[in-house]
Amino acid sequence: MENLGYLAIFLAFLVSLYAIVAAVAGKLTRNAFLEVSGERAVLGAWLLTTTAAGLLLYAILTDDFRLSYVASYSTIAQPLLYKFAAWWGGQEGSLLFWSWILATYGVAASYTARKRHPEMRSYVNAVMMTVLAFFMGIVCFAANPFKVLMAGPQITSVADGQGLNELLQHPVMAIHPPMLYLGYVGFSVPFAFAIASLISKQPGDRWINTTRMWTMVTWLFQSCGVMLGMLWAYEVLGWGGYWAWDPVENASLLPWITGTAFLHSVMMQEKKGMMKVWNIVLISATFFLCIFGTMLTRSGLVSSVHAFAQSNIGDYFVWFLTLAVAGTIYLILSRLDYLKSESQLDSVLSRESSFLFNNVLLLASCFAVLWGTLFPVITEALTGEKITVGKPFFDTVNVPIALFLLLLTGVGPLFAWRKTSLASLKKNFLWPSVLSLALGAVLLAFGMRHLYAWMCFVLCAFVTITIVIEFYRGSKVIQSKMQLSFAGAAVELTHRNTRRYGGYLVHMAIVLMFIGFAGSAFNERGQREMQVGDTLQVGDYQFHMRDLAEDTNVRFTSAVAKFDVLRDGELLGELTPEQRLYHTSQQPTGIPSVRRRLTEDVYIVFAGYSRETRNPIIQVYVNPLLSWIWIGGWVLILGTLVALIPSKVKRINPRTRIVGSVPKEKKVAV
Amino acid sequence: MRFKTLAAVALAVTVALGGILVAEEVKTSDQMSLRVWKVGEDLKCLCPANCAYTVASCNMLHCSFREEVNPQIQDGLEEGLAPTRIVEVLRAKYGAVLRTMPQAEGFGLVGWAMPFFALGIGLAIVPFVVRRLRKSQPDEPQEIAVDAAAVKRYTDQIDKDLDDLV
Numbered sequence: 001m002e003n004l005g006y007l008a009i010f011l012a013f014l015v016s017l018y019a020i021v022a023a024v025a026g027k028l029t030r031n032a033f034l035e036v037s038g039e040r041a042v043l044g045a046w047l048l049t050t051t052a053a054g055l056l057l058y059a060i061l062t063d064d065f066r067l068s069y070v071a072s073y074s075t076i077a078q079p080l081l082y083k084f085a086a087w088w089g090g091q092e093g094s095l096l097f098w099s100w101i102l103a104t105y106g107v108a109a110s111y112t113a114r115k116r117h118p119e120m121r122s123y124v125n126a127v128m129m130t131v132l133a134f135f136m137g138i139v140c141f142a143a144n145p146f147k148v149l150m151a152g153p154q155i156t157s158v159a160d161g162q163g164l165n166e167l168l169q170h171p172v173m174a175i176h177p178p179m180l181y182l183g184y185v186g187f188s189v190p191f192a193f194a195i196a197s198l199i200s201k202q203p204g205d206r207w208i209n210t211t212r213m214w215t216m217v218t219w220l221f222q223s224c225g226v227m228l229g230m231l232w233a234y235e236v237l238g239w240g241g242y243w244a245w246d247p248v249e250n251a252s253l254l255p256w257i258t259g260t261a262f263l264h265s266v267m268m269q270e271k272k273g274m275m276k277v278w279n280i281v282l283i284s285a286t287f288f289l290c291i292f293g294t295m296l297t298r299s300g301l302v303s304s305v306h307a308f309a310q311s312n313i314g315d316y317f318v319w320f321l322t323l324a325v326a327g328t329i330y331l332i333l334s335r336l337d338y339l340k341s342e343s344q345l346d347s348v349l350s351r352e353s354s355f356l357f358n359n360v361l362l363l364a365s366c367f368a369v370l371w372g373t374l375f376p377v378i379t380e381a382l383t384g385e386k387i388t389v390g391k392p393f394f395d396t397v398n399v400p401i402a403l404f405l406l407l408l409t410g411v412g413p414l415f416a417w418r419k420t421s422l423a424s425l426k427k428n429f430l431w432p433s434v435l436s437l438a439l440g441a442v443l444l445a446f447g448m449r450h451l452y453a454w455m456c457f458v459l460c461a462f463v464t465i466t467i468v469i470e471f472y473r474g475s476k477v478i479q480s481k482m483q484l485s486f487a488g489a490a491v492e493l494t495h496r497n498t499r500r501y502g503g504y505l506v507h508m509a510i511v512l513m514f515i516g517f518a519g520s521a522f523n524e525r526g527q528r529e530m531q532v533g534d535t536l537q538v539g540d541y542q543f544h545m546r547d548l549a550e551d552t553n554v555r556f557t558s559a560v561a562k563f564d565v566l567r568d569g570e571l572l573g574e575l576t577p578e579q580r581l582y583h584t585s586q587q588p589t590g591i592p593s594v595r596r597r598l599t600e601d602v603y604i605v606f607a608g609y610s611r612e613t614r615n616p617i618i619q620v621y622v623n624p625l626l627s628w629i630w631i632g633g634w635v636l637i638l639g640t641l642v643a644l645i646p647s648k649v650k651r652i653n654p655r656t657r658i659v660g661s662v663p664k665e666k667k668v669a670v
Numbered sequence: 671m672r673f674k675t676l677a678a679v680a681l682a683v684t685v686a687l688g689g690i691l692v693a694e695e696v697k698t699s700d701q702m703s704l705r706v707w708k709v710g711e712d713l714k715c716l717c718p719a720n721c722a723y724t725v726a727s728c729n730m731l732h733c734s735f736r737e738e739v740n741p742q743i744q745d746g747l748e749e750g751l752a753p754t755r756i757v758e759v760l761r762a763k764y765g766a767v768l769r770t771m772p773q774a775e776g777f778g779l780v781g782w783a784m785p786f787f788a789l790g791i792g793l794a795i796v797p798f799v800v801r802r803l804r805k806s807q808p809d810e811p812q813e814i815a816v817d818a819a820a821v822k823r824y825t826d827q828i829d830k831d832l833d834d835l836v
Contacts, residue, residue: 244723363788363792367789393770393771393781526704611737
């Protein structure tokens with residue numbers, strides 16, 4: 001089976017190479033046979049990659065411990081879900097998983113290109129297959145998941161495997177990597193279309209619509225991936241937080257930020273034919289950051305708790321990135337004549353300008369994260385000094401930028417396309433500003449003394465009011481015209497322009513998340529050694545340790561502490577933090593217990609035993625408003641899905657230009 | 671006028687509230703464990719798991735580094751040393767790698783300045799881009815003759831579209 005698996009990988013590599021040659025040669029020589037052959041090779045590459053993936057999964061599910069990969073990441077007792085997750089639990093399997101998703105996307109992109117953009121289809125196929133050939137080359141020659149265990153010249157086997165890291169054995173972790181990979185890999189599709197449009201010198205923007213849809217879907221996957229990563233960190237890692245600015249976490253955030261910038265700036269191209277070069281740069285940067293992120297997790301370039309084992313495949317990534325960036329720059333520079341702006345900016349006070357500022361802030365934030373991630377490497381290379389850049393740096397640099405972005409989230413949609421009059425500004429800004437500042441005064445009166453948190457709440461109120469007013473005004477008009485209920489009118493309004501109102505929902509999601517982020521300014525924490533009968537006070541809460549029970553099963557030995565949670569003497573419920581010691585790895589793992597409420601989470605960790613007294617060490621975190629982050633995540637998914645639904649009213653974006661004017665005094669009577 | 675007055679009041683209120691907030695002292699807890707934890711926030715954990723956390727937030731049970739450093743922090747606090755002094759002492763002992771952010775001197779300054787420099791450059795470029803995009807516009811639109819019937823046709827079309835829209 002290992003031979004068959006490797007053969008499938010090797011053939012997939014060769015077929016993807018053939019697809020590139022056939023697609024490009026077919027296009028250049030106008031040989032339709034070759035072009036179609038290249039297209040079928042894309043399907044062939046997918047079939048071969050699927051075969052390899054299927055064989056690896058079969059080996060994992062049947063406990064074939066002759067394979068080194070299976071022996072490293074699976075055990076006989078591992079639950080089925082985590083056996084499945086073992087596919088992407090290690091370096092080799094995850095690269096094959098990456099390649100399989102890429103091959104699947106390749107087939108979908110090839111189909112889309114054939115249907116909608118036949119003039120670009122060969123180039124789209126060539127780009128997708130170039131990326132696939134690179135990854136299959138790595139799987140084939142540097143990270144083969146079908147390697148067998150050898151004892152001298154003989155293939156050998158072990159009785160049981162080492163199993164997936166216990167921290168990764170969590171339902172969220174079974175979904176998080178696929179979501180993230182669907183995001184990472186998905187950005188290669190809009191990139192392929194962008195490059196194909198450059199090569200084929202596409203004058204129109206039809207492909208932009210296709211790209212935008214792909215980007216939105218991919219962005220949604222990436223968002224879900226990042227959110228699930230946060231949720232996993234919160235539920236499993238037991239430090240009371242959800243984001244530690246670890247390099248690998250940052251790697252997932254970087255393409256999300258540039259993808260967000262692209263989703264905004266692409267509207268300028270759709271509506272006004274502007275920012276064509278910029279959009280190509282943004283989507284290319286997003287793709288390169290995806291590759292860069294993949295490199296970060298595998299090369300050992302930076303230290304990370306999430307990184308896979310260090311290997312030499314980072315060198316291949318560096319070469320691939322260098323060549324791809326150089327090729328893209330050359331293409332952009334050589335096609336500048338085809339990327340000229342079709343219209344002008346009419347006013348600084350316009351939606352177009354707000355998009356420019358939005359892009360600058362998003363890219364500044366992206367740069368800050370990238371810079372902070374790489375600064376230890378740069379410092380060590382230039383000064384020889386080993387330093388670390390952690391949460392305090394990222395918070396200091398990113399919080400002001402994030403608040404500015406939050407402001408723009410509210411302000412931007414209030415500007416009209418082309419030009420915003422002063423009267424319109426007054427009308428749109430007055431009440432949101434007044435009401436949000438009034439809220440600020442109330443917060444201050446109630447004792448809020450944290451500057452950034454205060455600003456965040458005021459801005460959240462501002463953005464919320466602007467969004468509510470937008471929905472309210474539109475819904476009222478429809479309600480009066482169509483005699484609908486207000487809720488029905490709001491649905492009708494959204495259906496008429498799903499993109500706009502779906503976008504507002506996503507903005508609302510961001511507001512909800514920021515409320516959750518701001519809550520961290522008021523976190524409280526306590527820690528002490530405890531015995532049964534002891535009580536720990538943190539904030540308004542009392543935690544009374546009622547019981548400590550031990551248990552053992554085939555996978556682990558556990559100790560569960562039972563706590564009564566009280567506030568002002570009133571019993572609120574029970575929390576049961578647990579500590580497990582897995583038999584296979586002998587790694588102690590704390591399983592936090594969380595009481596979630598909209599106002600605050602109470603989070604208890606069984607942190608271990610005191611070395612001197614052998615008493616349990618208990619850590620308690622009170623995290624205000626944290627649940628709003630997850631609620632924001634759900635609203636973000638809803639908003640993006642709404643934006644993906646086709647609008648009831650079909651819109652076209654005719655390019656308008658001023659050809660002349662009629663003086664005011666010569667009013668035309670109609 | 672009403673708008674200007676309200677805007678001025680709003681600005682004044684914002685500045686006043688911001689001033690109060692900045693001037694407010696941060697409340698500190700007396701609990702020793704919390705004080706130790708807060709000092710640990712400024713120290714990078716050097717545990718064998720190669721984690722990206724601070725001494726305070728490292729999730730590793732029995733983290734060897736945390737168990738080594740926390741008693742030293744507690745001793746320092748009990749001796750009456752300021753948290754910043756304790757951090758300095760520990761950094762002198764374990765090296766600069768204990769830092770959680772670049773120093774505000776030497777090459778570390780580049781680390782701090784670069785993101786803000788990039789932001790500044792970006793914000794400075796926006797007006798330039800706006801001006802460039804506006805420059806290509808014709809100086810003054812030409813006065814043109816407008817056929818009243820055509821205007822009526824377009825006005826009707828706009829009304830119809832607006833009716834369809836809402």
